[in-house]
Amino acid sequence: MPIKLLMVSGGGVLRPAAPADADRLERVPVRTLVTTTITRSPSDRMRAWYRALVERLVEMTDRWPDADQAHRELMIKCGFFESVVINGRGDVRFTPQSTAEWDAFQWRSYVDSLLLKLATDIIPSIDSAEVRATVEAMAGMSFETAAREVA
Numbered sequence: 001m002p003i004k005l006l007m008v009s010g011g012g013v014l015r016p017a018a019p020a021d022a023d024r025l026e027r028v029p030v031r032t033l034v035t036t037t038i039t040r041s042p043s044d045r046m047r048a049w050y051r052a053l054v055e056r057l058v059e060m061t062d063r064w065p066d067a068d069q070a071h072r073e074l075m076i077k078c079g080f081f082e083s084v085v086i087n088g089r090g091d092v093r094f095t096p097q098s099t100a101e102w103d104a105f106q107w108r109s110y111v112d113s114l115l116l117k118l119a120t121d122i123i124p125s126i127d128s129a130e131v132r133a134t135v136e137a138m139a140g141m142s143f144e145t146a147a148r149e150v151a
Helices: 017-025 043-060 066-077 104-122 128-139 143-148
Strands: 009-010 013-016 081-086 092-096
Touching: 009 092, 013 017, 017 043, 017 128, 043 092, 043 104, 043 143, 066 092, 066 104, 092 143, 104 128, 104 143
Parallel strands: none
Antiparallel strands: 009 013, 081 092
């Protein structure tokens, strides 16, 4: 199963971009050979902030078994899906949009939508100030810093 990380390069070494990335990297056994694809994106800060948010939501609630399931459900609940399939029994299956090629503006639009949806529909009892403070510590930056590249 692939592990998605944001890394920062410096001096010929890749380092985790945020504490949440370091936690994911620790899941890889020492001396394991891994394949790496390096891509540069203008939306890395917003993506890192969002991933820290999803990890925190998984930790705080029993709604999702892992961050991937949470991400999928959150995308769909915010209306960011590519297709809807309804089979003969009436079962509905949504396919969330791929975020792989999103630019900073798309990330900002989604995160803004998600923060509003979290507070109003998904987890209205959540203490948003506590979540935000924890997410900012996990991501290693404030939401404003992450969003600055979009302004």
